[in-house]
Amino acid sequence: xxxxxxxxxxxxxxxxxxxxxxxxxxxxxxxxxxxxxxxxxxxxxxxxxxxxxxxxxxxxxxxxxxxxxxxxxxxxxxxxxxxxxxxxxxxxxxxxxxxxxxxxxxxxxxxxxxxxxxxxxxxxxxxxxxxxxxxxxxxxxxxxxxxxxxxxxxxxxxxxxxxxxxxxxxxxxxxxxxxxxxxxxxxxxxxxxxxxxxxxxxxxxxxxxxxxxxxxxxxxxxxxxxxxxxxxxxxxxx
Numbered sequence: 001x002x003x004x005x006x007x008x009x010x011x012x013x014x015x016x017x018x019x020x021x022x023x024x025x026x027x028x029x030x031x032x033x034x035x036x037x038x039x040x041x042x043x044x045x046x047x048x049x050x051x052x053x054x055x056x057x058x059x060x061x062x063x064x065x066x067x068x069x070x071x072x073x074x075x076x077x078x079x080x081x082x083x084x085x086x087x088x089x090x091x092x093x094x095x096x097x098x099x100x101x102x103x104x105x106x107x108x109x110x111x112x113x114x115x116x117x118x119x120x121x122x123x124x125x126x127x128x129x130x131x132x133x134x135x136x137x138x139x140x141x142x143x144x145x146x147x148x149x150x151x152x153x154x155x156x157x158x159x160x161x162x163x164x165x166x167x168x169x170x171x172x173x174x175x176x177x178x179x180x181x182x183x184x185x186x187x188x189x190x191x192x193x194x195x196x197x198x199x200x201x202x203x204x205x206x207x208x209x210x211x212x213x214x215x216x217x218x219x220x221x222x223x224x225x226x227x228x229x230x231x232x233x234x235x236x237x238x
Contacts, residue, residue, distance in 0.1 A: 003074040004199065004236040008061040012052030013081065019046035019223060043180055044226040045164060045198060047078075051220040059217050063210045066222065071205040075227045075236045078198040080164055082154045085194055091122040092144035124158070124191035128174055133185045138165075139175045140192050147174045156196020157186060162229040164196035183229035199232045200224035 020043065054062055068074060088100060095104075103117030111117050125146035128139035140146035149155065153167045155178070163183035167176045201224060202208060208222040227236065 002236045003068070004232060005065060005068050005074060005076040007077055007079055008058075008065045010058060011054075011062060011065075013049050014052050015050040016083075017048040017050075019048055020044065020225075044228075045180075045200070046203065046223065046225045047200070048221060048223045051217075051222065053216045053218045054220065055216040059212065062217070062220065066202075066208045066210055069202050069208070072202040072207070075199050075201040075232065076224070077162075078200045078224065080154065080156070080196050080198060082194070084152075085122070086145060086148075086153065088120070088122060090145065090148065091194065092148075093120060093122060095120055122194045124193050127157070127186050127188055127190045127192060130187045131182065131185065133183065134181045136177050136179065136181050137171060137175060138178055138182070138186065138192075142174060145194070146192070149176055154194070154196060156193050157184070158191050158193055158197075161190070162197060162199040162227070162232050164198050199227040199229070199236065201227055 051062065065076070069076060088095060093100075100120055103119045105111050105117050123144045125144050126141040128141045128146070131138060140149070149167050150170065151167055154164055155167065156164050161184050163180075165178035165180065165182075168179050169177035171177055203223045203225050207224070209220050211217065211219060213219075
């Protein structure tokens with residue numbers, strides 16, 4: 001049984017480059033001369049990540065993670081960060097600049113035992129209607145940002161849902177067409193999130209750079225390809 005590793009804590013990203021997107025199966029021409037390109041039911045996220053400069057313990061964690069991925073035999077959770085995600089205000093968060101920067105305490109005004117506050121995050125939104133796997137239409141409840149998405153927004157679902165989706169069309173209020181097709185069926189007890197989590201594996205043995213300059217590792221990068229949710233449950237359970 002293959003392993004599902006965690007993204008190394010504190011591993012920073014300097015650039016994100018998608019390597020693949022929606023695919024087609026080729027073009028055909030009708031008797032009337034209409035040329036048509038047909039969309040493919042396949043297509044996985046493939047993304048190249050450039051890693052922030054590393055040294056000491058951080059670099060050790062990175063090279064151990066790459067070794068653990070075993071050239072693609074194992075997979076890793078990828079908590080996707082969208083630099084263009086909607087703002088806290090757009091997502092329905094009513095907080096001051098100080099609260100966003102420093103977090104908020106418990107209801108009794110006290111922080112955690114390490115003197116840190118709760119970090120404010122963008123809220124989740126309830127799924128508005130159950131849908132089957134492999135569909136491209138999703139409906140979200142009228143709360144927070146549920147009726148405020150637009151073309152180009154990234155979303156995911158939880159709990160226990162590996163997949164990232166981009167909105168390609170507003171079909172109706174709160175109903176969106178997405179790419180790729182849903183990797184897992186949705187029920188009304190699920191939630192949508194602006195911070196999706198993918199399961200991904202290395203594209204091959206040479207898909208990661210672990211080079212190290214004398215001062216620090218300044219040019220590390222890794223190219224990962226999506227692992228389907230069903231395959232995670234079946235083959236990456238260790």
